[in-house]
Amino acid sequence: MTTRLIVNGIDKTFGDFQALSDVSFTIEPGQFVTLLGPSGCGKTTLLRVIAGFLEPEKGEILFGDKVMNDVPPNKRNTAMCFQSYALFPHKTVYENIIFGLRMRKVSADEQRKRVKEVMEMVDLVGLENRKPYELSGGQQQRVALARAIIVRPEILLFDEPLSNLDAKLREKVRVDIRNIQHSLGITTVYVTHDQAEALAISDVVIAMNKGRIVQKSDPKTIYNRPSTKFVADFIGSANITPGTCTEFAGSTAVVDSLYGVLRVQAADLTPGEEAFLCIRPEDFVPIFAENAPHAVNVVTGSVLHAVYMGNSLDLFVKVNDHVVRISAAKDCPIPEGSQISFTVQPDKICVMKG
Amino acid sequence: MMKRRKFEWGYLLLIPGIGYIVFFVIASLYIMVAQSFGFYNYTGSSEFSLTFWQNVFTRTFFDDLWFSFRTALLTALVSIVICYPLSLLMQKIPGRKTFLSILKIPMFVPALVASFLIVNIIDYHGIINIVLVKLGFIEEPLRLRNDPAGIGALVVQIWKNVPFQMIIMYSAIEAVRKDVKDAAANLGANRFAILKEIILPITLPSALVAVIMVFIRTFNDFAISKTAGPYYPTSISNLMYLHAYTFGDWNTSACIGVMMMVTSIVFVSFYTYISKKIAD
Ligand SMILES: Nc1ncnc2c1ncn2[C@@H]1O[C@H](COP(=O)(O)OP(=O)(O)OP(=O)(O)O)[C@@H](O)[C@H]1O
Ligand SMILES: [Mg+2]
Numbered sequence: 001m002t003t004r005l006i007v008n009g010i011d012k013t014f015g016d017f018q019a020l021s022d023v024s025f026t027i028e029p030g031q032f033v034t035l036l037g038p039s040g041c042g043k044t045t046l047l048r049v050i051a052g053f054l055e056p057e058k059g060e061i062l063f064g065d066k067v068m069n070d071v072p073p074n075k076r077n078t079a080m081c082f083q084s085y086a087l088f089p090h091k092t093v094y095e096n097i098i099f100g101l102r103m104r105k106v107s108a109d110e111q112r113k114r115v116k117e118v119m120e121m122v123d124l125v126g127l128e129n130r131k132p133y134e135l136s137g138g139q140q141q142r143v144a145l146a147r148a149i150i151v152r153p154e155i156l157l158f159d160e161p162l163s164n165l166d167a168k169l170r171e172k173v174r175v176d177i178r179n180i181q182h183s184l185g186i187t188t189v190y191v192t193h194d195q196a197e198a199l200a201i202s203d204v205v206i207a208m209n210k211g212r213i214v215q216k217s218d219p220k221t222i223y224n225r226p227s228t229k230f231v232a233d234f235i236g237s238a239n240i241t242p243g244t245c246t247e248f249a250g251s252t253a254v255v256d257s258l259y260g261v262l263r264v265q266a267a268d269l270t271p272g273e274e275a276f277l278c279i280r281p282e283d284f285v286p287i288f289a290e291n292a293p294h295a296v297n298v299v300t301g302s303v304l305h306a307v308y309m310g311n312s313l314d315l316f317v318k319v320n321d322h323v324v325r326i327s328a329a330k331d332c333p334i335p336e337g338s339q340i341s342f343t344v345q346p347d348k349i350c351v352m353k354g
Numbered sequence: 355m356m357k358r359r360k361f362e363w364g365y366l367l368l369i370p371g372i373g374y375i376v377f378f379v380i381a382s383l384y385i386m387v388a389q390s391f392g393f394y395n396y397t398g399s400s401e402f403s404l405t406f407w408q409n410v411f412t413r414t415f416f417d418d419l420w421f422s423f424r425t426a427l428l429t430a431l432v433s434i435v436i437c438y439p440l441s442l443l444m445q446k447i448p449g450r451k452t453f454l455s456i457l458k459i460p461m462f463v464p465a466l467v468a469s470f471l472i473v474n475i476i477d478y479h480g481i482i483n484i485v486l487v488k489l490g491f492i493e494e495p496l497r498l499r500n501d502p503a504g505i506g507a508l509v510v511q512i513w514k515n516v517p518f519q520m521i522i523m524y525s526a527i528e529a530v531r532k533d534v535k536d537a538a539a540n541l542g543a544n545r546f547a548i549l550k551e552i553i554l555p556i557t558l559p560s561a562l563v564a565v566i567m568v569f570i571r572t573f574n575d576f577a578i579s580k581t582a583g584p585y586y587p588t589s590i591s592n593l594m595y596l597h598a599y600t601f602g603d604w605n606t607s608a609c610i611g612v613m614m615m616v617t618s619i620v621f622v623s624f625y626t627y628i629s630k631k632i633a634d
Binding site: 048051052053072073074076077078079080082084086087088089090099100103104147151 | 531533534536537538539540541542543544547551552555556
């Protein structure tokens with residue numbers, strides 16, 4: 001019973017503020033899709049439109065081939081984990097969690113079985129009889145999560161469901177969500193601010209900005225081949241420079257950029273064309289005279305700061321008056337103030353037209 | 355340590371504000387109780403005596419107490435039954451702000467004026483009777499005012515108290531968070547289930563408060579029962595007035611006052627106990 005979700009040309013305005021403009025995408029049955037975008041870009045609004053709490057001015061929502069626009073929220077068979085939790089303040093944790101099952105008239109036996117399962121999953125065992133105001137923020141969030149997951153709907157909508165959990169629990173619950181979703185084949189839309197999380201669990205990542213969809217790709221593509229400056233900058237850190245193509249031969253372009261002249265493996269650039277280049281910090285490799293005599297794309301600068309990140313040493317290097325960020329190996333012996341050279345492979349440079 | 359000391363001294367600052375209120379409340383309560391035992395007489399001797407207490411518990415006293423109690427309870431309950439659905443309905447309708455202000459008018463009409471207004475409507479020659487007779491539903495005008503059953507007084511009380519409860523209930527219902535209702539709908543609850551599972555239980559404590567406040571207001575009422583109520587039995591406040599001003603017997607009047615307070619306190623305690631049980 002897994003369902004395809006089609007969002008087709010949705011416009012939503014609040015007064016004269018356009019919160020969603022012409023939002024369209026399709027999510028294949030059983031896919032796990034992450035919505036990623038800055039605060040206020042319309043992620044929650046989009047989920048609320050899908051769940052049926054907000055009526056769009058234009059466009060259609062389809063579950064499979066059923067148009068849902070006129071179906072009230074309680075008949076849509078979605079379950080949403082609210083950003084604000086929206087727990088029932090007068091009900092206990094247990095009553096909150098079984099609410100959806102009661103409304104769906106699931107048998108008492110089945111109710112008990114499933115509650116046990118989700119309570120264990122979100123680590124709430126022992127808190128069954130507490131009221132929401134007797135819980136910590138993270139515990140409340142887990143109740144909200146459990147309350148949504150337990151109903152096993154056609155479509156699951158998560159609005160930053162793990163934002164208040166500690167790193168360890170977040171990772172565990174994230175895997176659990178993914179497993180349940182995968183084994184039941186529930187089509188899922190998942191909103192998060194955490195781009196690492198988005199890349200880690202999604203089949204597809206949708207990047208949004210100012211009420212519009214900017215890019216929809218699998219995690220690898222969206223990270224390595226961002227289509228715009230906005231996406232490159234928002235997902236991970238990126239060195240972005242404008243550049244002008246001076247030469248194009250075979251599949252390699254020569255681009256004059258802020259970091260100097262770079263050779264770029266590029267699909268379609270014509271001499272004279274302007275574009276932006278995106279280079280990920282970890283794609284820059286420091287070179288020492290002895291290890292790379294024939295290196296291409298050599299850039300030289302002086303190290304302003306060296307920041308120890310735990311798993312890497314991030315260098316902020318001044319190149320032609322611009323700061324470039326490089327992730328070097330964590331035990332790399334480069335002191336602040338020294339001159340270094342580094343290189344980047346032509347196929348690691350992403351060309352963006354906007 | 356320093357902080358704590360400072361804080362305690364800070365309570366003294368409350369004295370000008372709260373001190374004199376507390377003083378007058380305690381003083382007047384004390385005088386009332388003392389008077390009921392024969393002290394603080396305006397005329398004659400002031401000495402300890404139980405005679406007033408022996409004389410209080412007459413047939414009239416119990417009839418009047420029961421009348422006040424019954425009217426208060428019925429008013430509180432009927433009002434909430436009227437006001438709750440009305441408050442629910444008001445959440446949705448367009449132009450509700452205007453509507454709400456109109457509904458609040460009875461609150462600002464003094465009880466006495468309200469009584470006279472209503473009395474004009476339900477009087478022997480009042481609008482209702484005239485219309486009913488003209489339409490031929492009844493031969494003789496009905497006695498709606500000062501009727502022995504006290505329906506007239508009850509109607510006036512309800513008219514006056516529904517808006518009061520509406521202010522409480524409307525805000526209580528309005529305060530139920532939209533996302534909580536959305537969450538219920540999202541999990542499959544229809545309108546009725548949302549009302550039963552979410553709105554009613556969340557607003558129940560406010561409804562309980564609204565009931566008790568109207569009960570106390572009505573139980574202590576003097577003006578409305580005096581004008582629209584039956585000649586016998588009358589309200590307990592009226593009996594108190596009668597003893598003090600008509601018979602000049604302030605001591606018995608004080609006894610009745612003490613009994614009014616005791617009844618209120620007993621009822622409110624009992625009610626609070628029950629509502630705690632319900633709320634859990
Ligand atoms: N009911 C409303 N009335 C008016 N404006 C609204 C309303 N709801 C949302 N907005 C506006 O619409 C925009 C999108 O809001 P939305 O809640 O969808 O953002 P979001 O992407 O979920 O942000 P965040 O990551 O901070 O949760 C915001 O600018 C917000 O101010
Ligand atoms: Mg949001």
